Amino acid sequence: xxxRADERWFELLYLRLEKPVFNVVxxxxxxxxxxxxxxxxxxxxxxxxxGRVDAEHPDPLVFRAALNLASNRLRARKxxxxxxxxxxxxRADPGPTPEAxxxxxxxxxxxxxxxxxxxxxxxxxVVLCELSGMSYQDVSAALRIPVGTVGSxxxxxxxxxxxxxxxxxxx
Amino acid sequence: MKREELFPVLEPPAGGWGRMKARLRPAPRRSxxxxxxxxxxxxGLAAALLAAPPVVDLTVAARVGVTAGLLGLEPEGAEPVIIxxxxxxxxxxxxxxxxxxxxxxxxxxxxxxxxx
Numbered sequence: 209x210x211x212r213a214d215e216r217w218f219e220l221l222y223l224r225l226e227k228p229v230f231n232v233v234x235x236x237x238x239x240x241x242x243x244x245x246x247x248x249x250x251x252x253x254x255x256x257x258x259g260r261v262d263a264e265h266p267d268p269l270v271f272r273a274a275l276n277l278a279s280n281r282l283r284a285r286k287x288x289x290x291x292x293x294x295x296x297x298x299r300a301d302p303g304p305t306p307e308a309x310x311x312x313x314x315x316x317x318x319x320x321x322x323x324x325x326x327x328x329x330x331x332x333x334v335v336l337c338e339l340s341g342m343s344y345q346d347v348s349a350a351l352r353i354p355v356g357t358v359g360s361x362x363x364x365x366x367x368x369x370x371x372x373x374x375x376x377x378x379x
Numbered sequence: 380m381k382r383e384e385l386f387p388v389l390e391p392p393a394g395g396w397g398r399m400k401a402r403l404r405p406a407p408r409r410s411x412x413x414x415x416x417x418x419x420x421x422x423g424l425a426a427a428l429l430a431a432p433p434v435v436d437l438t439v440a441a442r443v444g445v446t447a448g449l450l451g452l453e454p455e456g457a458e459p460v461i462i463x464x465x466x467x468x469x470x471x472x473x474x475x476x477x478x479x480x481x482x483x484x485x486x487x488x489x490x491x492x493x494x495x
Contacts, residue, residue: 215403222399230391244392248399255403319385338386369385 214258221266222251229274231339235331236278237285238320246281250274268350271340275332275350322372326365333358334365 229250234243250273254261261269323331329351336347337358348355472481 218403219396219400222396226391226395227388230395231386231389234389235386240389240392244395247391248395248402251399252402323385335386338382339388373385 217263218251218255218258221254221270225267225270226251228340229270232271232335233274233278235323235335235339236275236282242281243278246277247274249277253277267340267342268346271336271342271350272352275336279328318373322369325372326368330361330365330368333361334369337362 226247230243230247233246233250234240237243237246250270253273254266254270323335326334332351333347333353336342336350337344340347340350342350344355344358348358351358353361468485470483470485472483474481
């Protein structure tokens with residue numbers, strides 16, 4: 209591909225996958241700014257490796273890069289929190305609390321806690337299945353696990369979430 | 380709770396592609412600048428080191444008599460000769476030109492006011 213074709217290919221890829229990648233990463237970091245940065249870093253990795261990327265089928269690679277970066281960022285953050293008072297500051301600043309917002313925040317916090325409580329391998333599967341728009345086949349390629357494992361882990365994850373949050377209606 | 384309430388789709392912050400595009404090109408340029416700046420700094424340091432005369436503490440040199448090599452010169456005698464008591468020392472040094480002999484003079488102690 210020429211440089212111009214490379215850039216065009218990359219632009220289309222970015223515009224198509226920015227939102228799902230952001231949403232996946234957000235479920236790791238729960239911070240929009242950090243999720244945006246990690247999303248862009250993931251795309252940058254793909255751009256820098258464009259010569260070796262399967263241009264016809266790059267989605268699993270983009271999501272794998274994003275998940276790796278998000279996990280690294282999360283680990284670094286946890287390490288940082290061991291040495292700082294950041295968690296205390298988080299709790300000390302609940303923000304505006306009108307009743308509805310409080311209720312929404314409670315529910316959002318419960319969802320976040322339930323997702324975060326999942327083992328990472330279940331969380332990766334369920335978040336990718338729910339938010340990436342990829343097929344089981346692509347999720348299995350992104351996580352380098354068999355397709356059958358994707359299905360079983362997804363079921364386990366949803367069951368665990370249901371135990372935490374109550375029965376879910378399937379749309 | 381509905382599945383879509385559990386995983387609502389959020390909008391990423393606006394301007395993502397613009398930011399992304401800006402990040403695509405500067406990287407190599409930045410590394411070139413970094414390499415150029417590092418090279419220039421290294422060259423500057425090397426030039427300064429080569430141009431500057433070596434700093435030799437003549438007082439210590441004269442006392443110890445072992446640092447003539449730092450000047451690129453070989454001492455003729457093993458020990459410097461102390462002249463005028465212990466106030467100064469002189470040491471004969473051979474240069475690379477056999478017809479040139481250098482003497483290094485070092486003041487060992489500043490004489491007290493009354494001694495001048």
